[in-house]
Amino acid sequence: RGAPRKLTGKKQELDAFIDQFEYFLFDCDGVLWQGNVLLPKVVETLEMLRNKGKKLIFVTNNSSKSREAYSKKFADFGIPVEVEEVFGSSYSTAIAISRVYKIPKDKRVFVIGEQGIEHELAAEGISYFGGSAPLPFPEDDVAEHVGPDPSVWAVVTGLDRKISYAKFAIAGGYLQDPNVHFFATNIDSTFPTHGKLLPGAGTCAAPLTLMTGRTPIAFGKPSMAMMDSIESKYSLDKSKACMVGDRLNTDIQFGLRAGLKGTLAVLTGVSTEADILKAGEVGEGPDVYLDCLGDLLG
Ligand code: PLP
């Protein structure tokens, strides 16, 4: 791979770049918006791509929202996006559990996570417990409630901003049975908000790894399980697809591992220009980068 190249604002160069692709896979936070703030010219850029007939898929590692909640977030920003155009890590996890691993009908999963996971599991008809519900006993009594449970088929972790020692203890109890699957929506180390880095979804799985020696199978970027699902759902032709992202170790890795035709990084999120150039030296950088997505308009 060549060194990552910064696209100039020349219309001709931008058009030549865009014309190579039929599909654009967009990361969301750090590319389209930062938390609740829409980035400049995003509406116009997406509209320009749609007008050119490009197929857009929005691929987010944010496990805290369902696809439906995401589609609503887009609508609130004035961006028309169908539920079916959103592919989130909670959805990716739910369809893997039901359609690839084929959870038996009489089994259930224990959730460390929030409503995004719960909604997507429910939509796939998967029985679950835990999640946003309070534990049905005083946390101080947790030792009495830890144990194996033959109805539990998997532990699923995602970002849980109400995580507690008791939840870890219960999950750890199930995972001591090697037949119980250990799944994670994503294992991001951090998630950026308010210009700061907070603990990401990976930190809600890591204590269980430390405790049991087991590592989860993760279904968010850069997992190829997510790419495989996207490929089959959208009949994606990888030789005509570009991944757009702000984070090297999730988004750009995702595009590179999958062998997508192109990768585009933007500097409005986690990775900096210095990070991008450094990654380029070891063949792990994007093909091209821009200060912000809106610069694609020229
Ligand atoms: N995980 C959580 C909980 C988040 O809130 C976010 C961003 O909002 C992310 C992950 C990263 O999402 P994305 O893949 O869209 O950058």
Ligand code: CA
């Ligand atoms: Ca991002």
